[in-house]
Amino acid sequence: MLELDAITAGYERGSPVVRDAHLTVAPGEAVGLLGPSGCGKSTLARVAALLHRPDAGTVTLDGRPVTGWRHRAPREQRTAIGVVFQQPRLSADPRLSLRDLIAEPLRATGRRGEAAATVSELSRTVGLGEDLLGRRPHEVSDGQLQRACLARALVLRPRWLVCDEMTAMLDASTTAALVAVVEEYRRERGAGLLTVGHDRVLLERWCDRTVRWEDVTTA
Amino acid sequence: MAELTRELAAEPAVWRSHGRTRRSTRTLRVRTSAVIVTAVVLAVLVVPPLAHLDQQAVDLSMKLRPPSPAHPFGTDDVGRDLLLRCVYGLRVSLLVGLVAALVATFIGTAVGAAAAAFGGWTDRVVMRIVDTFSSIPHLLLGIFIVAMFRPGVWPVIVSVALTHWLSTARIVRSEVLSLRSRPYIDAAVSGGASRWRVAVRHLLPGVLPQAGLAAVLMVPHAMWHESALSFLGLGLPTHQASLGNLVQSARSSLLAGDWWPTLFPGLLLIIPTLAIAGLAGSWRERINPRRRSELML
Known part of the structure; x- marks a missing residue:
């Protein structure tokens, strides 16, 4: 399980970008997170990839609570998550x-x-x-x-993949090819996927479950 | 209407680049600088071992002779050949400039990188120290440091190096800070790279061109500081030929109308340093094409 619980995160003290977000990805599951640009979904993805320390909240990775981010996270935790950026x-x-x-x-x-x-x-x-x-x-x-x-x-x-708007800069055929590669890998390895984007059609066809940003932050 | 089209057709609709002439002067500058720097380095390396002449040989019968075929730069007030003295002087000045610039760049890079890497209080304290020292004029601080030691090459190098690392520290710090927030550093962290590996593999190679450029730009500055210190009588011992010492000892003869002991060391101080600065300027243009190149000394 990759569990994000009550995550509040941001870059300046006192003005968090993400407030009280809850999100769970089961092993082998593909979850799409939909949201308009600038809403904070990339920040949440960075928290999930252990690249950004949240101000509050807990992240649980494979049953173990995460206590450190970036270099403070143990190497096997960091490398358990593969990240693709926008x-x-x-x-x-x-x-x-x-x-x-x-x-x-x-x-x-x-x-x-x-x-x-x-x-x-x-x-x-x-x-x-x-x-x-x-x-x-x-x-x-x-x-x-x-x-x-x-x-x-x-x-x-990695057992987990975090794709932060992976296909936003790409044309349709490359998008299809990369999604196919990710899906092939997940079939082979049973890896869980958190993919973030604003393209509803793509995410709904790609993922087992699509959640909207509003539902993540108010749940 | 017909007139208008004819008029438009008559006007050649071709954009002309006006960059050509400018580019050629730029190339000319780089080439001239390269030739001068090469010539200076060769002269300084080759002449002293090959010329079996003693630069200290005093010949009072030949004192203060104007330039002639036998002594192209003339002789000084105790009859020493000025060309030879100048080459030796340039050798010392260049050496001092190079070593001081390298040491200063090393200190600056280390301090700047450490400030950026540790961040927080370390960064704040270190950068306030840098600000404090930057607010004192270099020459004043340099004189203060030199005055604590006996005259010689090393005190001058130390003094120039200790007054010149500040700007490099600032440049390197901001460069590291900007590199560190790039996503490829995130990718490296996520790929399991240690702090050390991120620093050595990803940050350092990004900073090195800037640091190297700072080092080269600092050489002329360091040479001028060495000369200034020697001219003030605080730098190298007076018997040792350095450009500053040569200009200093020529001061009295200048008043008597003998121009060559001042002119030639002066030119040798100005021309090679401008050439080095010219080369560094073109290098900077390559690293950072958007910034206009001027002689930043």
Whole structure:
């Protein structure tokens, strides 16, 4: 279970962006969170991905309460959640080639040895050609870069996926392709998914359950 | 109507770029700077070991001779060859400038990065210290530091380095702060990277171009400070040729109408430093094309 309970979070003291939010994702379940832009859903997604410490409330991950965020969270908790962000340009280190970008989590967790094989397998899965892997972020399109970012999120085989407006910058065919990759991964691994967006049609077709922002924050 | 179309057709509808001439002067500046810097570095490295002449050789029969084929820069008031003295002086000044700039950049980068990394109270206290020291004129603080030691190369380096790390610390701190809030750092954290790995793999490579640029921009500044300190008689020992010392010792002969002992060291102080600044300016234009390049010294 990934449980967010009574979460209040924000960036300035006294003016929280998210007030008293409740959200639960069961293992293997896909939950879509719908909301207009600027409402705070990305912040809630960051809290769920252990990247932003909430001012109040509790997060429970696989039955264990989360006590620290970012670097204060134990590594196995952090890496249990794969995150894909909205803007691939900003979420890729401009100095790393796509190959290094995808392999980075493996190297950071001391699994350097399996990097080569895993990266080439995963890049096939997300639809990146071998020739693109040597390029750096500025030499590929947004869609190609987002494919690499998705591969990076999947490389550690997380039990949970958080997709923050993953497809907002992409065209319809790339969106379909990336959603298919996520769904294939979830079928294979039984991973839970929290996806955040404002495209109701997409989320309702993609997810088992769609919740509206108003229902999350007043529940 | 027909007239209007004819008029419009007659006017060539082509946008012309007016950037061409400007670009060529920019290239010219970079090339000239590169040639001057290369020539200076070569002269400083090659001449002293190759020339079997003693820069300290006193020949009172040759004192204060104007420039001639035998002594292209003339001789000074005790008959030493000024060209040789100038090359040695430039060598010392360049060395002091380089080492001081490197040390200052190192301190500035470390302090700025630490302030940004720890944040909170550390950041506030460190940056207020930086502000405090920035409010004291560099030269005054430099004189204060130099005065605590015996004259020599190292006190000058220490004095210049300790007065010049402040701006680098500020630049590096703001750069780290802006890099740290990018989503790719979030992605690295989520991918299990340790603090150390985030710093070394993602933050440091982002800051290095800025820090390197700050270092190069600081070299001319450091050379000028060294010369200023020597000129005031607080820097290097007077027998040691440095550009500041040469200008200082030429002061008396200038009053007697002998212009060459002042002019040549002065030019050697100004031209190479401007050349280094020119190169650094073009580098900065590459890193940050939106900012107009001017000589920021």
